[in-house]
Amino acid sequence: MPRAGLNAQIVVREAARLVDEVGYHRLTLAALANRLGVALPSLYKHIKGAEALAQQLSTLATAEIAEEMTTAAAGRSGEDALRAAAAAYRSYARRHPGRYPATQRVPDPADPAHLAAGERAVGVVYAILRGYGIDGDAAVDGVRMFRAAVHGFVSLEAAGDFGLPRELDSSFDQMIAALGVAFRSWPAPGPA
Incomplete structure (x- = not known):
C-alpha cells in the first residue's frame, strides 16, 4: 500500500x-x-522508473526556469530584457545545481506538459529576439546562440572551470552585452 x-x-x-x-x-x-x-x-x-522520473524532473525544472525567465523579462525590451532573462537563467542554475541539468533534456513530444514548458522557455527568447527584429529561421539561430552562450557560461561556472583572475559577473555581463550587439546587428535574411 x-x-x-x-x-x-x-x-x-x-x-x-x-x-x-x-x-x-x-x-x-x-x-x-x-x-x-x-x-x-x-x-x-x-x-514508473528512473527514466520516467528523469522525464518528470525535466518537466518540472524546465517549467521553473521558464517561469523565472518570463517573470524577469516581463515589461522589458531589447538589451534590458536580454539581460534580465539571462540573469534569471544563471540565477536558476546557481540556486538549483541539480535541477538545472534536467532543463537541458529535449522535451518529449508525448508529454504535453514538458512540451509546454519547453515552448515557454524558448518563447521568452523568441520574444526578446522579435524586439531586435529577428524572426523566422533567424530567430531559431538566435535562440540557439543565446542558449549556447548562457548554458556554456553557467556550465563552466558550475564546474569551477573559469581559472583566469577576473570576476565572473563582469565576464557574464560582457558576454550578454556582446549578444546584444550581435542581435542589434543581425544580418537581414538573404533572398529566398
Whole structure:
C-alpha cells in the first residue's frame, strides 16, 4: 500500500530537492525512496522508473526556469530584457545545481506538459529576439546562440572551470552585452 499522502507530484518535488543536494547524475530511485521513507518497490506505485522520473524532473525544472525567465523579462525590451532573462537563467542554475541539468533534456513530444514548458522557455527568447527584429529561421539561430552562450557560461561556472583572475559577473555581463550587439546587428535574411 502506498504511503499516505504520497503521490507522483510529491515524489518529483522531493527528487528535485534531492538532486540539488547530491547532483543530477547521482539521483537514484533507492536514494529517493530512502528520503521519502518508503521501500523501493513502493516508489513504483507513484513513478514508473528512473527514466520516467528523469522525464518528470525535466518537466518540472524546465517549467521553473521558464517561469523565472518570463517573470524577469516581463515589461522589458531589447538589451534590458536580454539581460534580465539571462540573469534569471544563471540565477536558476546557481540556486538549483541539480535541477538545472534536467532543463537541458529535449522535451518529449508525448508529454504535453514538458512540451509546454519547453515552448515557454524558448518563447521568452523568441520574444526578446522579435524586439531586435529577428524572426523566422533567424530567430531559431538566435535562440540557439543565446542558449549556447548562457548554458556554456553557467556550465563552466558550475564546474569551477573559469581559472583566469577576473570576476565572473563582469565576464557574464560582457558576454550578454556582446549578444546584444550581435542581435542589434543581425544580418537581414538573404533572398529566398
